[in-house]
Amino acid sequence: MTDQSQTPAVAAEETRLLPSDEILKGLIEPFADASWATSAGQDVITLPADQLRAFGESALQGGFELLSDVTAVDWLSRQPRFDVVVNLVSLQHRRRLRIIVQTDSDIPSLVTVWPGANYAEREAFDMFGINFVDHPDLTRILMPDEWEGYPLRKDFAVGSVPVQFKASHKVR
Amino acid sequence: MTKSKDVDLWISGTEEPDWDTSTTDEGSQEMASTETDYRLREQLGSVVTDDYVFDDEISDDERMIVNMGPQHPSTHGVLRLQIELEGEIIRRTKPVIGYLHTGMEKTGEELTFMQGPTNVTRMDYLASFHNEHCYSMAVERLLGIEVPPRANTIRVLLTELNRISSHLVAMATNGMDIGAVSIMTYGFRDREQILAFFEKTSGVRMNHNFIRPGGVAADLPPGWRADVKAILENIRRRVVDYDDMLKENPIWNGRTRGVGVITPEECLAYSITGPTLRSAGVDWDLRKVFPYAGIEQFEFEVPLGTRGDVYDRYRVRIEEILQSARIVEQAAEAMPKGDYRSDDRKVTPPPRMRIDQSMEALIHHFKIFTEGFRVPAGETYVAVESPRGELGCYLVSIGEGKPYRMHTRAPSFYNLQALPIMMADSLLADTIATIASLDPVMGDVDR
Amino acid sequence: MSIRRTQPTNILTTTIDRAARWAQSRSMFPATFGLACCAIEMMATGAAHYDLARFGMEVFRASPRQADLMIVAGRVSQKMAPVLRQVYDQMPDPKWVISMGACASTGGMFNNYALVQGVDQVVPVDIYVPGCPPGPQSLMHGILTLHDNIMAGKA
Numbered sequence: 001m002t003d004q005s006q007t008p009a010v011a012a013e014e015t016r017l018l019p020s021d022e023i024l025k026g027l028i029e030p031f032a033d034a035s036w037a038t039s040a041g042q043d044v045i046t047l048p049a050d051q052l053r054a055f056g057e058s059a060l061q062g063g064f065e066l067l068s069d070v071t072a073v074d075w076l077s078r079q080p081r082f083d084v085v086v087n088l089v090s091l092q093h094r095r096r097l098r099i100i101v102q103t104d105s106d107i108p109s110l111v112t113v114w115p116g117a118n119y120a121e122r123e124a125f126d127m128f129g130i131n132f133v134d135h136p137d138l139t140r141i142l143m144p145d146e147w148e149g150y151p152l153r154k155d156f157a158v159g160s161v162p163v164q165f166k167a168s169h170k171v172r
Numbered sequence: 173m174t175k176s177k178d179v180d181l182w183i184s185g186t187e188e189p190d191w192d193t194s195t196t197d198e199g200s201q202e203m204a205s206t207e208t209d210y211r212l213r214e215q216l217g218s219v220v221t222d223d224y225v226f227d228d229e230i231s232d233d234e235r236m237i238v239n240m241g242p243q244h245p246s247t248h249g250v251l252r253l254q255i256e257l258e259g260e261i262i263r264r265t266k267p268v269i270g271y272l273h274t275g276m277e278k279t280g281e282e283l284t285f286m287q288g289p290t291n292v293t294r295m296d297y298l299a300s301f302h303n304e305h306c307y308s309m310a311v312e313r314l315l316g317i318e319v320p321p322r323a324n325t326i327r328v329l330l331t332e333l334n335r336i337s338s339h340l341v342a343m344a345t346n347g348m349d350i351g352a353v354s355i356m357t358y359g360f361r362d363r364e365q366i367l368a369f370f371e372k373t374s375g376v377r378m379n380h381n382f383i384r385p386g387g388v389a390a391d392l393p394p395g396w397r398a399d400v401k402a403i404l405e406n407i408r409r410r411v412v413d414y415d416d417m418l419k420e421n422p423i424w425n426g427r428t429r430g431v432g433v434i435t436p437e438e439c440l441a442y443s444i445t446g447p448t449l450r451s452a453g454v455d456w457d458l459r460k461v462f463p464y465a466g467i468e469q470f471e472f473e474v475p476l477g478t479r480g481d482v483y484d485r486y487r488v489r490i491e492e493i494l495q496s497a498r499i500v501e502q503a504a505e506a507m508p509k510g511d512y513r514s515d516d517r518k519v520t521p522p523p524r525m526r527i528d529q530s531m532e533a534l535i536h537h538f539k540i541f542t543e544g545f546r547v548p549a550g551e552t553y554v555a556v557e558s559p560r561g562e563l564g565c566y567l568v569s570i571g572e573g574k575p576y577r578m579h580t581r582a583p584s585f586y587n588l589q590a591l592p593i594m595m596a597d598s599l600l601a602d603t604i605a606t607i608a609s610l611d612p613v614m615g616d617v618d619r
Numbered sequence: 620m621s622i623r624r625t626q627p628t629n630i631l632t633t634t635i636d637r638a639a640r641w642a643q644s645r646s647m648f649p650a651t652f653g654l655a656c657c658a659i660e661m662m663a664t665g666a667a668h669y670d671l672a673r674f675g676m677e678v679f680r681a682s683p684r685q686a687d688l689m690i691v692a693g694r695v696s697q698k699m700a701p702v703l704r705q706v707y708d709q710m711p712d713p714k715w716v717i718s719m720g721a722c723a724s725t726g727g728m729f730n731n732y733a734l735v736q737g738v739d740q741v742v743p744v745d746i747y748v749p750g751c752p753p754g755p756q757s758l759m760h761g762i763l764t765l766h767d768n769i770m771a772g773k774a
Contacts, residue, residue: 040313040550065440068555073551085551085553085566089562091440116444116586118589120585141270142618144270144697151275159275243651249653273698274729275732294656360667363663376751378752618696
């Protein structure tokens with residue numbers, strides 16, 4: 001259902017799947033490359049990366065006042081590699097919305113739209129190495145400043161230390 | 173007689189000190205580098221200036237950067253604040269976090285879905301049942317299974333008791349930080365009764381790993397109704413007492429009213445949820461807006477504040493304790509009979525006795541506990557109302573026994589963004605009260 | 620090491636040593652080094668129900684210069700390790716360290732890149748208290764064991 005590599009191809013056709021309710025339809029229609037799907041009963045909109053900020057601004061005007069979460073997923077063997085996932089909440093319409101954007105490294109920052117995205121984008125940068133363009137302070141937030149590597153990437157090992165139990169003959 | 177060397181007494185710092193300066197910085201300051209040529213000549217006497225027209229380059233940047241933490245007596249964990257002070261007034265604040273980063277999201281990818289709650293429960297360690305509940309709901313949403321009503325009511329009972337115990341800690345640390353040290357002992361004393369009930373039910377006082385995908389790990393212990401009744405009686409009587417003690421207290425009011433104010437628009441812009449948002453007057457509680465686990469059948473109110481200051485946040489939490497007590501009472505009364513976990517055998521392990529009797533039960537047990545049950549591919553985001561705000565879990569599965577990506581939307585992580593706003597242009601002494609009222613849990617912030 | 624002697628011992632010095640050890644163990648000031656969940660259990664140990672004041676330890680000193688016991692309560696991340704060492708160095712001799720909980724003792728359930736696998740990689744530890752988190756009774760047992768060790772001259 002949420003095979004992300006499929007939905008953009010569908011959106012490129014003229015007859016794209018539009019949601020039936022007015023709020024979402026009004027949000028998606030101006031964006032020709034946006035596509036809508038449902039995932040486990042929740043609305044998901046997929047967009048090209050460079051339209052994220054414009055869509056965010058229109059979503060804010062459209063009633064999604066609260067940015068719930070910005071995070072990322074590393075699909076190692078796929079091009080583009082990362083999924084940046086933005087979860088929005090509308091207090092007046094009482095609904096949630098998810099935006100998924102695919103990127104290799106650069107993506108516009110949402111800090112100018114929702115200032116609450118500040119720390120979350122820093123964390124996504126720290127953990128994945130995704131560059132949020134126009135972020136006011138894109139530095140490491142959870143790891144020490146001089147840490148090398150991006151821990152949540154799939155090619156970064158867990159870093160576990162072999163454990164020797166006193167009575168056992170082999171090292172776990 | 174040797175001629176005395178021409179020592180220019182006014183140029184200091186050009187001689188090397190004859191003690192070891194590598195381990196200390198005593199005496200290593202060079203005065204000459206800050207002296208301008210004009211000052212030098214003036215001191216030597218070659219130039220005479222009137223003090224009135226003396227135009228020294230006084231830096232107007234009288235700001236000082238002070239570092240608070242990460243090891244700090246204020247018991248909110250390892251938070252480091254870099255505060256730019258102008259006298260006693262705070263101009264800018266930068267919280268530095270990451271001192272408790274445990275790599276829990278990476279660990280979550282290594283543990284099976286059944287083991288997941290052990291990991292997430294340690295994120296917000298004061299509201300451990302909420303973490304487990306959120307994660308379990310996300311897994312169940314992907315699995316497409318429903319938990320039986322008894323499991324849901326047990327979950328509501330435990331999470332609301334957890335909310336009471338978390339708010340008691342918030343009240344305790346809030347009081348202690350402001351100076352009412354006895355509130356600390358009162359808060360922890362009443363919490364002990366709730367923790368004793370948790371220990372009876374789940375086996376541990378904190379970090380329970382009790383709410384698992386499919387239901388709960390075990391049924392409630394015999395005699396639980398009497399325990400819950402005793403807890404509620406105690407809480408209702410005592411919390412009202414503590415509230416009476418502090419509500420009209422002039423010292424408490426002086427230290428908390430008008431301090432750490434945040435407006436509703438700022439809250440929404442900075443993604444702040446929970447008691448902080450409600451103290452600013454915004455009626456947003458996920459238990460009412462997007463109800464889950466059957467909580468809509470219970471009657472309770474959502475307390476709101478008006479001014480968004482520390483006093484309002486304290487009152488909102490006290491009222492939430494009393495409202496949660498109402499929910500617990502109703503849940504205890506309405507506890508349905510039935511299974512405490514889903515009977516889908518692929519997901520929940522069979523009862524221990526059946527393992528000796530049936531080969532299938534043994535195989536299921538083995539597969540669930542070693543490989544883990546497989547969750548269909550998909551992604552979902554589920555949020556619950558934790559004592560700190562919207563606690564969400566974004567779960568991505570690719571059809572294996574372990575999550576592909578598990579991310580927690582931590583309420584304290586976002587609530588910390590309110591700190592620079594609340595502390596701007598306020599006094600340094602109000603910092604402690606403000607941080608305490610935000611009630612951040614660093615396990616949640618850093619994960 | 621609580622007491623070091625350079626001269627040979629006799630009845631006077633051993634009695635004074637015993638008195639000194641008694642004083643040290645009966646009036647320890649812990650430094651506040653609560654990090655994570657174990658910190659909550661440490662606070663609960665200091666609270667009214669399980670009382671640390673009966674052992675003379677309810678005063679948790681904020682400044683490490685005034686403390687002689689450091690209870691490392693919680694998981695120590697890579698970023699926190701230098702801070703931990705700095706606080707330990709600031710404590711005056713004689714000082715003791717209790718590593719409270721599984722994460723502080725061995726890294727606990729988090730065997731990954733982010734945590735120091737056992738606080739004894741950074742500071743010397745006298746007592747390890749297992750548990751996740753150890754209940755107040757376990758912590759008190761650890762503290763009393765430390766007191767006994769000091770009285771016996773072993774810590």
